[in-house]
Amino acid sequence: MSALSDLLAYQRQTEALAQVMGRLGWDQETVMPPGAGAQRGEEMAALEAVLHARRSDPRIAELLALAEPGTAAEAAQLRLIAREHARTVRIPADLATELARVTSMAQGVWALARADDDIDAFLPTLAHVLRLKRVEAEALADGGDLYDALIDDYEPGMTAAELGALFDRMRPRLVDLRARIREAGRAPLALSGHFPRDVQLALSREIALAFGYDLNTGRIDLAVHPFSSGSGADVRITTRVDETDPLGCLYSTIHEVGHAGYEQNIAPDYALSVLGRGVSMGVHESQSRIYENQLARSAPFTGWLYGRMRELFGDIGVESAEAFHAAVNNVSSGHIRTEADEVHYNLHIMLRFDLERALIAGDLEVEDLEAAWNDRFAADFGVTVDRPRNGMLQDVHWSAGLFGYFPTYSLGNVYAGVLHEALRADLPDLDDSLAKGDPSPATAWLSERLQRFGSLREPAKTIEHAAARKVSETALLDYLDAKFGAIYGI
């Protein structure tokens, strides 16, 4: 055995255990008995201790020094293993274990607090998580910026300064677009009708399959917050159903199919290696967003969907494909990020980016977070937060310790804009397929150009390789101007 093959075999077991950790998360959100939360916290902490010990094992450094890569894929694996090892050795094992245990339980505390609109019930737990995350960030940052150190976990190489500059460039055009939409004074369009749960689930399943989701290596369950989980041969998604709002179920499903498609389409050779998972949260989100927005919210696809929904649900309260398209793309400054339209979505992210950056920097205390959130929301959205679940209790992320994660959503939108521009140039007849409910030319393009490579290239390089152009926010902003200009006649 060579050092290379020893190292890759060792890493393969680590990846398998990481998949087990992911499955525990899936289980917790979908099927775990309500009283099992504390025990689950201990289970995840014990497994995190194992993963931490493996990733920080000194033998990795020894094998890395000796290993000689023969291919680009092997070189990429060594780079990623080295990166993970370097990050892990900075974090004390006790801290890693404690973070796993506390964040597992904190998600349960958050869910109850959110259901009760009770911020006080959540603050001590949030303070505990934040304290641990700051200790972790200090260990990772090694004197550098704390928040940068956390971002790096989700988007390797990205910095708060770069994101801040990106958001500063995006904000004026988004605010301008929103102002013009408001001036158009169009009354909001919404569906009405009866949308039985089973029919919604059947239609979302039909569309998931059209977008390439493979049920042989996946399954669809219900969860409060839809998510995708797992890599390789076991990639599960969840969705939600509201019998008054079929679009929530459908578009959540398509969004998660974008994430899952990325994982399912990675080259089988990469399975259970460091290459066999999406390279960053931003690139991941680019797939979910392009499936959901640029493809499934396009006029030709919504034209097909309008007909299909009329077949399944009868009268849905809108009288034309055009009105349905406008309803699917209705712009309004609502409270909830996950329900936000494409114009407002990034403004939700900018709010969270600034607040969590201040929390990590120590410039904002958790006791002051609600006021800071509500003030900022009123300023940015022109709407008052009416209750905590519509404000700072709406997202699970902070309870789960995911500080630095939110900005990758906007980065995903930017990446999706770039990919969409390139994809449209390559596929001039795409609208003909979309108008038949068939997104497969686009999903095949993404699979071939991006998804199959997994983590082979660094995040921005992954996008640039696929799109054969530099990453820039202008593609997204131009797309939004054109799309909403047409819908709102502005």
Added chain:
Amino acid sequence: MSALSDLLAYQRQTEALAQVMGRLGWDQETVMPPGAGAQRGEEMAALEAVLHARRSDPRIAELLALAEPGTAAEAAQLRLIAREHARTVRIPADLATELARVTSMAQGVWALARADDDIDAFLPTLAHVLRLKRVEAEALADGGDLYDALIDDYEPGMTAAELGALFDRMRPRLVDLRARIREAGRAPLALSGHFPRDVQLALSREIALAFGYDLNTGRIDLAVHPFSSGSGADVRITTRVDETDPLGCLYSTIHEVGHAGYEQNIAPDYALSVLGRGVSMGVHESQSRIYENQLARSAPFTGWLYGRMRELFGDIGVESAEAFHAAVNNVSSGHIRTEADEVHYNLHIMLRFDLERALIAGDLEVEDLEAAWNDRFAADFGVTVDRPRNGMLQDVHWSAGLFGYFPTYSLGNVYAGVLHEALRADLPDLDDSLAKGDPSPATAWLSERLQRFGSLREPAKTIEHAAARKVSETALLDYLDAKFGAIYGI
């Protein structure tokens, strides 16, 4: 920190990881995507490698040498940790990992082979598992009997010689009872009617709760083969539904509630320790069997159930509580162990005990297993095996590597007989409660006298402590004679 507290903290993490392993098994049998089998095998192998390394860690021996127990519970923990350590160090890590991987995949191979009635598709895999199990048994036996070494995993301290002697004592009375039942010449009674799936599931849930199953720390799902899984705060059961046969769903559920009740009722102080799980498969089976048979198949309980089923299903094809009781306890020499009545059940076990003992000893090859099974079945049951799924392909156990497990089912029946004798003496009014569908005096007795102690005492001592009498097969055989004597008028 003392050696004792260090050791118990270390063991607590091991127990948490063992719970994770159990959850992977649950997931595999209930929700895993069909194409995920090979990856799951690698995941379980990686986790088994972790468990093996922890259980065989030399630090355990060092800490054991230093640890001073202060209580009987601590002494019992040290005894069990030492036992697990001694067993694990005998098994090479590679073998443990390979066994986890191969048995995980073999269960999928078996399931397909069984569905196709295709023994040839299963034999190579069975031979592979058997080969590995024999290597494991040789490592464990250290010159002793191979099959004894395997039994010891499921029923510590038990031997094939002791089981063989027990079965030799049981067989004549069971064969005699069966002969007398046959001579009675009673036509078999069976239910008929329409038994909708949802109503079956609702009723089985109602009865599960009556038997004390706690859904706050449990859940009920469907699986091809019902099972119970997990300890502490996450104890799940599965059941099955056949719309032509409601008794299968109901009694499977009650059986699994017996297993789950044992786990759920262990003292919370013992959670995630070696004491916090059932002490042996035989004692476990005693709980499932006493719930299912001595309690739920008793005349007063079936009297209540008859009325409840008529309320829910209308006409069920039998005209009196007495006829329903006879139908629930119908004696017939069918092919399937899990559907066997109380008279035939132990004969199914004796067949498997002799065959698997011969396989492990090398006296029987897998190529000859089908013929051996079919010959023995014809001799013992007077019935020809019509297809492999009704013969040697019916049970998952051998594909899962569970050689030495089958005899613990009969041991469980014997233990249940002893417990039932004691419980009846202590609860003279039990029939009044059972006649109202309320088994709680009996389940409370079992919880208080046996279940709460978990693994504190060795298996036979656990029964003897609870029943305040020696273990003997006569209690079971006397109970069977009396019960079936009354039903068949013999």
